[in-house]
Amino acid sequence: MASSSLSKPDPRRKPPSTGTRVSVLVPLPFPGPLDYLAPIPLEPGDLVTVPLGRRETVGCVWETDRTLPADFALPVGREVPLARLRPVIGKLDVRPLPQSLRRFIDWVAAYTLTPPGLVLAMATRIHLKDAPKPALGWVRTEMPEGDLRITPARRSVLNFASSTPMTTAELGSRSGASAAVIRGLASAGLLREAVIAVAAPFATPDPSHGAPKLSEEQAEVAQELCGPVEAGRFQVTLLEGVTGSGKTEVYFEAVAACLAKGKQVLVLLPEIALSAQWTDRFIRRFGAEPAVWHSDLGAKRRRETWRAVAEGSARVVVGARSALFLPFADLGLVVVDEEHESAFKQEEGVMYHGRDMAVVRARLADAPAILVSATPSLETLANVESGRYRHELLTARHGGATLPDVSLVDMRADPPERGLFLSPKLCTAIDETLEKGEQAMLFLNRRGYAPLTLCRACGHRMQCPNCSAWLVEHRARGILTCHHCGHTERIPKDCPECHAENSLVPIGPGIERITEEAKLRFPDAKLLVMSSDTLGSPAATAEAVRKISDGEVNLIIGTQIVAKGWHFPKLTLVGVVDADLGLGGGDLRAAERTVQLLHQVAGRAGRAEHRGRVLLQSYVGEHPVMTALVSNDFQTFMEQEAEQRRSSFWPPYGRLAALIVSAPSAEAADALAREIALSAPEREGVQVLGPAPAPLAVLRGRHRRRLLLRTMRGIAVQPILRQWLGDIKPTGGAKVDIDIDPISFL
Incomplete structure (x- = not known):
């Protein structure tokens, strides 16, 4: 529990009967704040320790005049008398939650129909526990030495002691005196304890460092993005650009403008894996690291970052959707990169969409928001169409690179060999690419070895005991696992239903199976697998990206993680193993998500001087998604998709x-x-x-x-x-x- 400025009341004494009634929101599923007695002055936003039943919890002072939601107000005459209210125990030694964050918490709660305390928990849950204790050191006082006998050891300590605090160990090392001598001088009043100033955990990014040379089109768009930042005005802008057009460098100019004004920036990325390459680009542009926020951070680092954001010393934060709930002291810009990504949607607990809530966060802070994508969501395009969002477009790849050629491999006319999944046409293209010293990529958005395992004797299918889902085989680890609940079991030798021996067979390909096939088909290739199973941390992802960029591998095999905004200059061929995956199931957004994903994957090819190629293996080449990808006509596809939904009043209509x-x-x-x-x-x-x-x-x-x-x-x-x-x-x-x-x- 964090330290408080009020001591805990003696249980033998009666609680104070005077004070102010305050409403405190606690991180629990109550419909609104609870009333407490404040024996000391408190302001909205103050974080306090309060009693709740037989325990204590940290809450936030929501209002000091007890303004409660209408559905939580007590009936007339039923208000708890002031004398019966339990007192606030203490006030935490942290900055108050800003008004814009408190309003945001209320807004999210009302919109998602979630108790506001559960939304508050996302802003405060672990970041206030075990508050760091200030480091203390010794400084010289102005008290005269008087009659104290000054030994050589004492004299040495007094000579080295100054107005700058030093720890006991440091002062002892410099003076050669023992800790007992130092404590003796403190007892005599010649030394006193003082807080040692701690360096800010994050350096300040320099907006003038590493300014890039932008093309004329990029410079014009950057100027449009900087306008609302410099004016301190809320405005939402869609920054759309073809893959490789330099969208990041362009919105970095808006970040620079925000930093020049002394304000803070929030950049949301859909995946933790993106942070490594993005951070490298940020350092080259601004000469310092940003603050990073995601679930893989250690608890200590999360607390340091939370406090640095609240104090304003963390000037730029790049993070996952949960970074929306950080207590920014002076938020001046919000950027949502890859705004179309479904990863921005939280589907458990408080269910909210990070992109949409980012716009709300910006509005409540009176800050501009920039939504960035090569394949914008239909929701964002509808807002552009209605005039709610501005639209800026980058039409050319940076540095003269051209868009890749996209073609179909008709799996009905050019099927792979029996039991295999790579067509002869795709294999030939990979051979040609590797012979030229270039890199190729195989994409399949399916983890594991096979999505289904069945018995060829009785037809039994291996199913999760906790979910209505098939168990996925992960052959490298010898297990079957459920990707929904995490249930895991060893791959049995015999069918558990009919007990037939060696009768279990994998059905369909996963990324492990494609890797196995690639090793046999391309024995001299230097392979690298990129999936959530092989890249367990941002550090592992950064190392994989380094190997690709340095040319240590030439055949990359990956799931959707490879579709994120990577820049691999030597990659010239992308093969999509199953382009039809994701089109079935009757999902409202299935076609939209598929075209976005495959367009992003295709965009990894040919981002430098060599033109790229993309091959889509498909059994339904006539599908509108395939037509849009081959013709590179994303706009027409989205217009057709919009018309279908508009006529039936499906979102966003x-x-x-x-x-x-x-x-x-x-x-x-x-x-x-x-x-x-x-x-x-x-x-x-x-x-x-x-x-x-x-x-x-x-x-x-x-x-x-x-x-x-x-x-x-x-x-x-x-x-x-x-x-x-x-x-x-x-x-x-x-x-x-x-x-x-x-x-x-x-």
């Missing part, structure tokens, strides 16, 4: 909210889902779909049912949901999760 009912048994899940469906709202412009079993009908041992609330664009879903579910009281371990603006329908 309508609103959606998913209700996920879960329970320990199928019967309980069905009963609660039916109860909710029977009270569904009936009004014009509102439609309720379901209930129906979720595609993942069982997840982590819980049975799941889904309902979908759909409304026309002008009808907000939150008031409808509050009224609809207000009287629903789940029992027996059943619960209802609400996902506003869902992007996944599992």
Whole structure:
């Protein structure tokens, strides 16, 4: 627990009966703040320790005049008297949460229909525990020596002691005296303890360092991005540019403008893996490292970063979506790189979309927001179309590089050999590329060796015992695992159903199986596998990127991690093993996500002087996604996609909210889902779909049912949901999760 400026009250004494009533938001699922007595002056945003039941917790003073949400207000005459309120225990020695962050927490809670305390927890959960104690050292006082006998050791200490604090060890080392001598001088009043100033954990980036030479188009766009930053005005701009057009360097100019104003910058990346190469580019441009924020940081580093952000010494933060909840002292710019990425959506706990909440965060801070992508989401394009967002476009690759040639490999006409997955045409292209001393990449967005294992004797399929999902074979580790709940078991030798010996066979390819095939087909290639299974940390990712950039490997095999904005100058060929993967399943955004992913993958090829090639292995070459990729006509595809959704009021031309009912048994899940469906709202412009079993009908041992609330664009879903579910009281371990603006329908 962090130190507090108030001592804990003596339990034998009565609590104070005078003070101010304050409302304190605690990080628990209450519908609003709780009232406490403040024996000392407190301000909104102060972080305090308060009693809660028989324990203590850290909360935030939300209001000092007890302004509570309407649905939390006590009836007239039922307000707890001041004398009965429990007192605040102490105030933490940290800066108050800024008003813009508190407003953001309230906004996210209201929009996602989440108790505000759970949103507060994301801003404070671990960052206030075990607050660092200040380091203390010794300084010389002005007290005269008087009658104290000054031995040679004491004289040496006094000669070295100054107004700059030194630790006991340091002062002893310089003076040659023992710790006992130093403590004796302190007892005599000739030395006193003082806090040793700690250097800021982050150097200040220099906006004038390493300024790049921009093309005329880049310079014009950069100037447009800098305008709102310099004016300190909220505005959302979509920065769209073809892959390799230098989008990062362009928005770095807006970052430089923000730094020149003395304000802070937040840059969101969809994946931790991107931070290594992005950070290198940042250091070259600004001469210092940014503060990094993601879940892989150690607890100590997270606390240091949290406090540096609150104090304003962390000037630029690059991080995952959770960085939105950092207590920025003076936020002047928010950037969302790869804004189309579904990784920005949090689908457990507080369900929110990082891109959309980043825009809200910027608005509440009166700061501009820049959304960056080569393949913008339909939601962002719709906001551009309506005039809510500005649009800046980079049409040319940087340095004269050209876009790659994209072509299809019709797997019906040019199939691979039986039991293999790489077509002869793709294999020939890889041979030619490697012979020229260039690099090739194989892309398959599927982890493991095979997505399904079945018995060829009885047809039994290896399924997760906790989920309605097949177990994925990871042959390198000799296991079958569920990618949803983490269940793992050894690969059995015999079928567990019919006990037939050696009858289990893998069905379909995963990245391990493609690697196995590539080693046999290209024995002289220097292979590197990039997936979440092989790159367990940002450091491992940075090392893999270094090997590719330095030419130590020439054949890269990867999952979606290779699609992120990497710059590999020697990479000239990209082969997509299964371009059709992701098109099935009836997902609203399946086609959009597939074209975005494959366009990003294709964009890794030919980013330097050599023209790139992309080969898409497909069984449905006539699909609009394949047509768009081959013709490099992303705009026409998105226009067609928009028209289909507009006519049926699907997002972004309508609103959606998913209700996920879960329970320990199928019967309980069905009963609660039916109860909710029977009270569904009936009004014009509102439609309720379901209930129906979720595609993942069982997840982590819980049975799941889904309902979908759909409304026309002008009808907000939150008031409808509050009224609809207000009287629903789940029992027996059943619960209802609400996902506003869902992007996944599992």
